[in-house]
Amino acid sequence: MRPKVAVLSLGGTISSVRGSGPGVVPRLTGRELVESVPQIAEVAEVEAESLRQMPSSDLTIEDLVGVAGEARRRIAGGAAGVVITQGTDSIEETAFAMDLLVEGDAPVVITGAMRNPTLPGADGPANLLGAVHVAASDAARGLGALVVMNDEIHAARFVRKTHTQSPATFRSPVVGPLGWLSEGVVRLAWRIPARHTVEPPPLDAGQQVALLKLAVGDDGRLLPAVREAGYAGLVIEAFGGGHVPSRMVGELQRLAAEMPVVLTSRTGSGDVLRNTYGFSGSEMDLLSRGLIWGGVLDGLKARLLLTILLRRGEGREEIEAAFGEWYI
Template sequence: MSRRVALLSLGGTINMTQDASGGNARPDDGVGEHLLVAVDGARIDAHPLANVSSSDVRPHHLSAVLASARAAVDEGADGVVLTHGTDTLEETAFLLERYWDREAPLVVTGAMRPASDLGADGPANLRDAVRAATASSARGLGVLVVLDGHAHLADQVTKASSRSVSAFASAPSGPLAIIEQDDLRLLHRPLSRTARLPGSPPDHFPAVPVLAAGLDEDLALLDHIPPEQLAGLVIAGVGMGHVSPAAMPRLRRLLEGGIPVVVASRTWYGGTSTHHYAYPGSEVDLLDAGAVMAGLLPPAKARLLLQTLLADGADPDRIREAFGAFAS
């Protein structure tokens, strides 16, 4: 018996075509049927939700994805596939993972080349995403990202290249699986999923900017942002999560005013620490001031986690506990 997959679409390069020069890719509503030709062995129920670039995806889009995906699974679908632009695909997958509460897989995919390009990767990625969505070994794993023949966990995947077809990678464990015709070939056994949040994302997240630390960066911009306009702050710290000593008075002022500060690492591998360094501006100094370390989460995902927690009314202890699940 043919398996059922709900195909949701938010757009992105996989749903774009180029002009005659081979550039200037734009959304094209006619791409959808062409993509479905690549999928066989499954009944596809297509539900276009939007056709926008990934930089234009908003929380209300993801609430619509969750509502449609849950309804499809509850009505008998074996899994769900979401097509999405690659620029913010890792963020959408991470955010959906916070809320996805079904055993059936929710698989996010996209393309690096427009549908009209020679060697377009969208059809193969969609085929593989459907295979992952119906794979028995994918059940209970939550939200997966499938591109270039591999499946990745939503919490670990990142876009590592702005151009390559092999654009996505996962740290620290590497891809979860290789896509095969009938199932996934797991490359490692994932840890238990972190706790889910109830419901869906709010239409608007609390204001949580990301500021980057670096050479001669004292975060002086904070002097010009009224604290009441900040719900929280994420720092993309250097090394294991460090800032300039001159930035510490500004961060302490925020923390003493009750504004949560999360410090991630701007480096891809390794994440933040809690004990390696104790000089001014180091992780120990930041922790003593009340900051929270993001562990293995990169700045963009740390921002989303803090926003979802704040939107759910989390107190400082719960925020610290939630980030503790990603400790490195």
């Protein structure tokens, strides 16, 4: 018997066609996407639904919590796996949110397209078929949320969009893809050693977390604005292994006494250091002043995790522990 797979459509390039004005806009439904790839029927018994119809730049954290809830319901109802289609702009954040919020072994696979259906070489149909293959596969069970694009399989915690237009845009710095698809067969080169999930926050919780990327000559004048704008937390994408200009240290320490401030790196991969440099503004200095070690998570993923934890009402100790778990 063919396994059951739920396809949940959110819009994006994969569903975009020409409208009445210039350019393409998300119009195709989840059912239309599935029906456009007849080979899917040979792989799984698919039930498709459109949850949203928007560019992925319009998605909110509330949307992601709602989509995760729908994915859990479909799995509880007997789906072997779930495929989410959306715009590629925020796929890495959706994937990480699903990894955090959907417990269990059933694969949750996120895919999309870099070339819309009106262009030669549109990649959406192949990506959707590949995603269904992975969602229906026993080999992918227990891996959490995955991104399947360009016949590659990436783990949600590591994947990043790295190019504005290339179909090979999704990469996992340092670790590479988990595996690939070959003639419809799921090939896995390695497995993630551990998964970390959290209970979903209430849908009406509204805490917001700011993300600040540092640059040469930054004087820190945006830091007081984080407090004044009412943010509940801050993620800093610092230089290198976790360094900031010394002139920012005092204000960061004051903020860290009022809200969680997580230290990540603007490089996008690798661990934030903890015990190497001791100058003012170094990682050792900042952690001693109350900033929270961001571990291996980049700024986008750290912001998602911190937002969910704050919306759940977690305190500083729980937040530090949650970020510490991502070391492995």
